[in-house]
Amino acid sequence: MSTPVLPALVDVAWLRERLDDPSVVIVDATTHLPIPEEGPYVPESGAESYRAQHIPGAVFADLLTDFADAASAEPWTVPSSEQFASAASALGIGDGATVVVYDQLEGFWATRFWWHLRLEGFDAVTVLDGGLPAWKAAGAPVTDAESTLTPRVFSGKRRPELLRSTADVAAALDDPSTLLVNVLDEATYRGETTTYARQGHIPGSVNLPVFSIRDAETGDLRPVDELRREFEAAGLLDDGTTVVTYCGGGIAATGIAHALALVGRDDVAVYDGSMTAWANDPSLPLVTGAEPR
Template sequence: MSSNELPSPVDSAWLEAHLGDPNVVVVDATTHLSFPDGKPAIESGEQSYRAAHIEGAVFADLLTDFADHDAAAPWTVPSSEQFAAAAGALGIGDGAIVVIYDQHDGYWATRLWWHLRFEGFDSAVVLDGGLPAWQASGRAVTDAESTPTARTFTGVRRPELIRSTEDVAAALDDPNTILVNVLDPASYRGDNSDAPRRGHIPGSVNLPVSEIRDSETGELKSVDQLRTLFTEAGLLDTDRTVVTYCGGGIAATGVAHALALAGRDDVAVYDGSMSAWSSNPDLPLVTGPSPR
């Protein structure tokens, strides 16, 4: 099977049928993020993975192995060398077909999907609906240990798929760049926070990441539905550059992934997102509804 034969995203039936393929590497990318007392609490998903995962799946720790340890913010992109070593140790590399899932709403999975593409690896897909959909369909999970077969990861970075704070600031007056805030409308407007720095980056439009999924099943809307959504928002206009952002660079990858399914695979992600932007008092923020 080649990467060209992969459905994207894959569903639980497809994955179950291919679990025995030695070139199919299943990756659990779960991370836990909660907001007790309104402050973010971040925890590795490793214990949850060990308790229950898809048979044969390996665990990718996005907080440690796939992040820059010296960066101020969690999940910051590390060096290509660190990424290649971490990916290769899990069996992600030359000749592999990678299927990624998480135990939440899928955006940890899309974060790793985006990161793989950023590092030049295209043979990765996301399990639609993640572990919740897998279990809802009656398929089994296990706590049995999985031992990866290491591979060599080779790839060339695609710098056009990422933006820094400086890049975003420089493009504020560029009419050919669309900044897309994927947070909920209240967060976008800035009316649900007591923080002194709230709101959104000037000129950005609001397309909540929740709009790309079916509210009942948690699975992605159809490609036709996604295309309609993105066309109405002006995001499929290839004459314009699309940059997505959120709170910390996770949910933004969910919309980038959905846009790729709809035919727009050149979308960039602002890695630092609002965590980085709002921490700099010299950078502007505005409040109010989206012009979209």
């Protein structure tokens, strides 16, 4: 495991002290995912929310367009490294920059961009604990003013070991050294909902709901020592084990990957297509109920 350039998580006080530092690039990665009463969900850009209010100096990363593969059947799919580098450079993300990512919601859009930057070989990135809600709760300023973009050269190199495709996951189903982690709620994991084309979970995967790692009242991550004990009990910190997280569409899965980085495990891979891709392929197996322990 590599040694991070800076902590994977910072608090409001840390960022307030650096608001005037030109090397710090603050990124709002907000995306909206309204859940309709009927029919599939339709994700929406967070650009309007960003324009209404954001941390002073923050730039907006559109995870639905600029940082996604438009040709993919699933939203948010990782684009080419060339597309990512171009979009990141335009926002001022690149050599010499320290990036602080936040969102205006549950924090998983921020961890998605954190993971995506690391996938593309950029380590100088951290997440603001609690995002914009924590920032505002602390009395820190927000603005609707347009931020100045200062392009930088992005020279990262992709780490393919942090990404998994459907074919990769299918090929590793019988690999005892690969631990698949489903981060959805227990009912969805067991197949008791109607969320996807087919219900259940990928065979052999354990369930660790991503919302369990956050304080229900504040939205902040729970104490790292508590998380470490839970991760150890689930076998996620075992030597020789490759951990692959997945969710519905590759977003919430990055929340567990980020939390694992906080306890020293920064080599977690994410299945990008997750259940959206897996359940849409009738040739792939699904399991309902709980996995035997």
